[in-house]
Amino acid sequence: MDLEVVPFESRFTEPAAALLAGGHRQAQGAGALDLADVEVARRLVDAVLDAGPAVAAVRDGRLVGYLAAALTGPPGDQRARIRIHQHAAAPTGRRQTYRALYAALSGHLVAAGRFEHTVLVAAGHRDVTDCLTELGFGIDQIKGIRPPQPPPATARAARVRPARPEDLAELTLESQKFHAQPPMLRPALIDLRAIHDGFRQALTEDRQLLLVAEEHGHLTGMTQAGPDARFRATATIGIAVVTASARSRGTGTALLAGMTDWAAAHGFETCGTEWTSANPVGDAFWRGHGFTPVRYTLTRLIDARVTWAHADLSYRGFLPDP
Numbered sequence: 001m002d003l004e005v006v007p008f009e010s011r012f013t014e015p016a017a018a019l020l021a022g023g024h025r026q027a028q029g030a031g032a033l034d035l036a037d038v039e040v041a042r043r044l045v046d047a048v049l050d051a052g053p054a055v056a057a058v059r060d061g062r063l064v065g066y067l068a069a070a071l072t073g074p075p076g077d078q079r080a081r082i083r084i085h086q087h088a089a090a091p092t093g094r095r096q097t098y099r100a101l102y103a104a105l106s107g108h109l110v111a112a113g114r115f116e117h118t119v120l121v122a123a124g125h126r127d128v129t130d131c132l133t134e135l136g137f138g139i140d141q142i143k144g145i146r147p148p149q150p151p152p153a154t155a156r157a158a159r160v161r162p163a164r165p166e167d168l169a170e171l172t173l174e175s176q177k178f179h180a181q182p183p184m185l186r187p188a189l190i191d192l193r194a195i196h197d198g199f200r201q202a203l204t205e206d207r208q209l210l211l212v213a214e215e216h217g218h219l220t221g222m223t224q225a226g227p228d229a230r231f232r233a234t235a236t237i238g239i240a241v242v243t244a245s246a247r248s249r250g251t252g253t254a255l256l257a258g259m260t261d262w263a264a265a266h267g268f269e270t271c272g273t274e275w276t277s278a279n280p281v282g283d284a285f286w287r288g289h290g291f292t293p294v295r296y297t298l299t300r301l302i303d304a305r306v307t308w309a310h311a312d313l314s315y316r317g318f319l320p321d322p
C-alpha cells in the first residue's frame with residue numbers, strides 16, 4: 001500500500017517511541033541523552049503533540065515515521081525547530097518517508113509564518129542528514145563532545161582565573177560581533193541585559209563556570225560552561241572567546257584546560273560545545289582539541305515571498321497593455 005501522511009495522534013505515541021529508540025540505539029556516543037531508552041523516548045514523544053504541528057507517515061496501517069516542530073519563541077518569530085526527538089523513520093524507505101513527512105509539515109510551518117526551519121540530527125544518522133540536504137537544508141551548527149582530560153599545553157599559556165562581576169562587560173560582545181563576520185554572517189542581535197543577568201546568576205552557582213584570561217592586566221579571553229540541558233553528565237561550553245589581537249597564542253587552549261579541570265573535579269564525564277560549522281577558527285580549534293561531532297543542526301531558509309508569489313497569484317496586472 002502507498003505511504004499515507006496524516007496528522008499525528010496520541011495513538012501513534014507508542015510506535016513513535018519505538019522508532020525513535022530503535023533509531024538511536026547505535027547512533028549516539030557516550031554522555032549523550034539516552035534516546036535509545038524506550039521510556040525516555042516515550043516521555044519525549046508524549047510532549048510532541050503540545051509543541052506545534054506534527055505529522056505521521058503510515059504504511060499498511062503501521063507507523064513508519066513522524067515529524068513534528070516546536071513553534072516557540074516570541075511573537076513574530078520566524079523559526080520552527082524540529083528537535084532530535086521530534087523526528088524518526090523506519091530504516092526501510094527512510095528517504096521516501098522523510099520526503100513525504102516534510103512535504104506535509106513544511107506547508108503547515110509556512111502557513112504559521114515560520115520561514116527558518118531547523119532540524120537536529122544525530123551525527124551517526126548520515127542518511128537522515130543526506131536526505132535533509134536533498135530537501136534544501138544545510139549543516140549550520142555542530143555539537144561536539146570530548147572526555148574531560150586537559151588538552152596538551154601550548155607554548156605560551158595565558159593566566160587564567162575565575163571571572164569577577166566587573167570583568168563581564170568587555171568580552172560579551174566580541175563573540176557575537178565575530179559571528180556577524182563572513183563566512184558566518186549571523187546578525188549580532190544582542191540582548192545584552194539578558195546575557196549580563198545570566199552571567200551574574202552563573203557567578204553565584206557552583207555548577208557554573210566563568211573563567212577569564214588576562215595578559216599584562218588586560219582581559220584577553222573568557223569562557224562559560226555548565227551542565228548540558230540534554231546530554232547526560234556533560235559540562236558544555238556556552239561561550240568561548242579570545243580577543244582578536246590575542247588569538248593563536250594558546251589563550252583558548254589555556255581556557256579550555258581550565259574548563260576541563262573544573263569539569264573533571266565536578267564529576268562530569270564528558271565536555272561538550274557547539275560551534276557554527278562555517279566558523280574557520282572555531283571549527284579548527286574544537287576539532288583540533290578532540291571534540292567529535294555528535295549532533296548537527298540543519299537549517300533551511302525559505303523565501304517569505306512564497307506567501308504571495310504562488311499558484312493563486314494573478315499575473316494579469318504584470319502583462320503589457322495590448
Ligand SMILES: CC(C)(COP(=O)(O)OP(=O)(O)OC[C@H]1O[C@@H](n2cnc3c(N)ncnc32)[C@H](O)[C@@H]1OP(=O)(O)O)[C@@H](O)C(=O)NCCC(=O)NCCS
Nearest residue numbers: 240241242247248249250251252253275281282284285288
Ligand atoms: C576559537 C578561539 C576561542 C581559540 O582561541 P585561541 O586563543 O586563538 O586558541 P589557541 O591559540 O589556544 O589555539 C588556536 C590554534 O589551535 C589550533 N589547534 C588545533 N589543535 C590543536 C592542539 N591539539 N593544540 C593546540 N592547538 C591546536 C587551532 O587550529 C589554532 O591554530 P592556529 O593558531 O595555528 O591557527 C578564538 O579563535 C576565538 O575567540 N575565535 C572567535 C570566537 C570563536 O570562534 N569562538 C568559538 C565559537 S564556538
